[in-house]
Amino acid sequence: MGRRTKDESAQTRETILDAAEIEMQARGVSQTSLNRIAQRAQVTRGAIYWHFADKRALLEAMVARTHLPLRDLRQCLSQHIPGNEPLWLLREVMRHGLERLGNDPRHRRVCHIVMHRCEVTDEGHPADALMRAMFEDAREVIMSLCNEIKQLGLLHSQLSARDASDMVMAFVAGHYECVLRHPETHVADRDWGPLVDAALRGLMNDPTQAMLTRAPAAEIQEPEPADH
Amino acid sequence: MGRRTKDESAQTRETILDAAEIEMQARGVSQTSLNRIAQRAQVTRGAIYWHFADKRALLEAMVARTHLPLRDLRQCLSQHIPGNEPLWLLREVMRHGLERLGNDPRHRRVCHIVMHRCEVTDEGHPADALMRAMFEDAREVIMSLCNEIKQLGLLHSQLSARDASDMVMAFVAGHYECVLRHPETHVADRDWGPLVDAALRGLMNDPTQAMLTRAPAAEIQEPEPADH
DNA sequence: GTATACATACATTCGCGTATGTATGTTCGA
DNA sequence: TCGAACATACATACGCGAATGTATGTATAC
Numbered sequence: 001m002g003r004r005t006k007d008e009s010a011q012t013r014e015t016i017l018d019a020a021e022i023e024m025q026a027r028g029v030s031q032t033s034l035n036r037i038a039q040r041a042q043v044t045r046g047a048i049y050w051h052f053a054d055k056r057a058l059l060e061a062m063v064a065r066t067h068l069p070l071r072d073l074r075q076c077l078s079q080h081i082p083g084n085e086p087l088w089l090l091r092e093v094m095r096h097g098l099e100r101l102g103n104d105p106r107h108r109r110v111c112h113i114v115m116h117r118c119e120v121t122d123e124g125h126p127a128d129a130l131m132r133a134m135f136e137d138a139r140e141v142i143m144s145l146c147n148e149i150k151q152l153g154l155l156h157s158q159l160s161a162r163d164a165s166d167m168v169m170a171f172v173a174g175h176y177e178c179v180l181r182h183p184e185t186h187v188a189d190r191d192w193g194p195l196v197d198a199a200l201r202g203l204m205n206d207p208t209q210a211m212l213t214r215a216p217a218a219e220i221q222e223p224e225p226a227d228h
Numbered sequence: 229m230g231r232r233t234k235d236e237s238a239q240t241r242e243t244i245l246d247a248a249e250i251e252m253q254a255r256g257v258s259q260t261s262l263n264r265i266a267q268r269a270q271v272t273r274g275a276i277y278w279h280f281a282d283k284r285a286l287l288e289a290m291v292a293r294t295h296l297p298l299r300d301l302r303q304c305l306s307q308h309i310p311g312n313e314p315l316w317l318l319r320e321v322m323r324h325g326l327e328r329l330g331n332d333p334r335h336r337r338v339c340h341i342v343m344h345r346c347e348v349t350d351e352g353h354p355a356d357a358l359m360r361a362m363f364e365d366a367r368e369v370i371m372s373l374c375n376e377i378k379q380l381g382l383l384h385s386q387l388s389a390r391d392a393s394d395m396v397m398a399f400v401a402g403h404y405e406c407v408l409r410h411p412e413t414h415v416a417d418r419d420w421g422p423l424v425d426a427a428l429r430g431l432m433n434d435p436t437q438a439m440l441t442r443a444p445a446a447e448i449q450e451p452e453p454a455d456h
Numbered sequence: 457g458t459a460t461a462c463a464t465a466c467a468t469t470c471g472c473g474t475a476t477g478t479a480t481g482t483t484c485g486a
Numbered sequence: 487t488c489g490a491a492c493a494t495a496c497a498t499a500c501g502c503g504a505a506t507g508t509a510t511g512t513a514t515a516c
Contacts, residue, residue: 002460002461002462002463002512002513002514002515003459003460003461003462003512003513003514003515003516004460004461004462004514004515005461005514005515005516006460006515006516008461009460009461009462012461012462026349027347027349028258028347028348028349029347030256030258030259030347031258031347031349033504033505033506034505034506035504035505035506043462043463044462044463044464045463045464045505045506045507046461046462046463046464047461047462047463049462049506049507049508050460050461050462051461051462054506054507055506116347116348117347117348117349118347119255119256119257119258119259119344119345119346119347120256120344120345120409121254121255121256121259121345131409132410135409135410139413156426156429158422158425158426159422159426163422163423163426166403166406166414166423167423167426167427169402169406170398170399170402170403170405170406171398171399171402172402173401173402173405173406174397174398174399174400174401174402174403174405175394175398175402177398177401177402177405178394178397178398178401181348181359181363182360182363185367186394194386194387194391195391195394195395197386197430198384198386198387198391198395198430198431199395199427199430200430201384201429201430202425202426202427202428202429202430202431203426203430232480232481232494232495232496233480233481234481234494236495237494237495237496240495240496261470261471261472262471262472263470263471263472271496271497272496272497272498273471273472273473273497273498274495274496274497274498275495275496275497277472277473277474277496278494278495278496279495279496282472282473283472457516458515458516459514459515459516460513460514460515460516461512461513461514461515462511462512462513462514463510463511463512463513464509464510464511464512465508465509465510465511466507466508466509466510467506467507467508467509468505468506468507468508469504469505469506469507470503470504470505470506471502471503471504471505472501472502472503472504473500473501473502474499474500474501474502475498475499475500475501476497476498476499476500477496477497477498477499478495478496478497478498479494479495479496479497480493480494480495480496481492481493481494481495482491482492482493482494483490483491483492483493484489484490484491484492485488485489485490485491486487486488486489486490
């Protein structure tokens with residue numbers, strides 16, 4: 001088979017990435033040979049080595065396809081939340097983070113691979129880099145929101161803004177862990193609202209409780225993932 | 229080197245397991261060859277193959293060294309908690325689960341390996357088996373405690389016992405995730421009390437809040453891990 | 457015609473499993 | 487009690503498959 005058109009080439013690239021996602025999710029990154037990926041994508045290893053330098057670069061491209069900076073989400077949300085209250089913003093950030101597990105299969109697959117199907121070893125590994133990038137990105141946004149909340153005096157007296165941030169991060173990370181590792185008992189396609197509220201309730205002081213009982217529930221549209 | 233005494237042999241076995249822990253934590257399970265482990269343990273691959281059938285069995289033995297069923301912890305705790313209140317029991321279970329991260333280096337290393345340094349693939353894999361065993365074990369204990377708490381009417385009206393159990397599991401799993409994956413920002417050797425209380429506060433109804441503000445803080449001794 | 461988009465073929469490496477060698481502890485009969 | 491026979495606890499050596507990376511072939515789009 002000789003040279004193909006540009007569009008076909010780009011399509012081949014996507015097909016390879018799709019195949020890599022599926023194979024790596026099933027067998028793990030190191031246990032998935034480039035040959036297996038090629039077979040599923042109906043190409044040969046030559047095609048893979050044409051589009052990607054090596055396995056590492058392939059993984060890198062795979063995770064790059066789905067990386068949506070949380071900063072963008074905050075930007076988007078803050079334009080839709082009335083009054084820009086940090087507590088509601090935080091609440092929506094948490095909900096959207098969890099709901100993406102249920103309605104974005106690609107994000108779910110890539111997170112699954114990066115979290116549980118990949119041995120993180122040396123620095124600079126694409127999976128590790130993605131995890132740290134997402135984590136740091138989320139932590140920055142959440143930490144700033146928690147600081148604002150603390151400033152407003154909404155936080156429980158025993159908790160620092162840092163504590164609250166840690167709790168929120170652990171809350172989301174923990175549910176990601178449960179849903180991805182134990183899908184047979186933990187389903188992602190559920191109403192996360194009550195759980196998010198319960199988590200926040202524990203972080204706030206008593207007078208804030210009333211606020212959290214009534215749900216603002218503004219409908220918000222997802223921002224498009226930036227492809228570059 | 230010829231035959232060694234029984235005690236020396238057992239010592240060799242432990243040395244190999246120690247070396248495997250360190251190497252696998254540093255480089256990941258599949259990236260750690262038996263040769264590397266042998267070198268660190270100052271033996272040859274022959275010694276490893278004498279003590280263990282293969283790499284899988286080695287991993288299995290490694291995780292078996294640190295597996296402490298949560299049921300035992302509950303047994304132990306329930307004898308020390310005055311009145312056997314399920315809420316305090318739950319609180320202590322959560323605290324001990326998190327504190328073990330700080331004061332049991334071996335548990336910490338093995339959890340790190342099993343959670344982040346191992347590609348879980350086929351069923352029956354020792355790492356996957358351990359994860360599921362620990363998870364199911366913990367879920368059973370926590371679920372029963374949540375049921376008791378629900379029976380007592382302490383739970384928030386919007387939450388089922390199952391919801392509460394999910395929250396507690398995610399809370400612990402999430403902090404494990406944060407501490408093990410991002411040790412530079414999340415330290416395990418801290419006072420988990422306020423965070424545990426915050427998590428529980430969100431799950432309980434208003435009248436229960438007062439109970440959670442005063443700390444029972446009974447000193448409890450760890451149960452010995454059963455070696456068999 | 458030429459760069460492209462692959463397929464094919466080949467060399468090399470690497471880790472695993474096993475077969476075998478060997479020196480020493482252990483046991484048991486005389 | 488003492489030494490031979492056996493079992494043990496490794497070390498060494500070898501064969502194998504599998505995966506990687508690269509070099510080269512080739513047909514087609516531009």
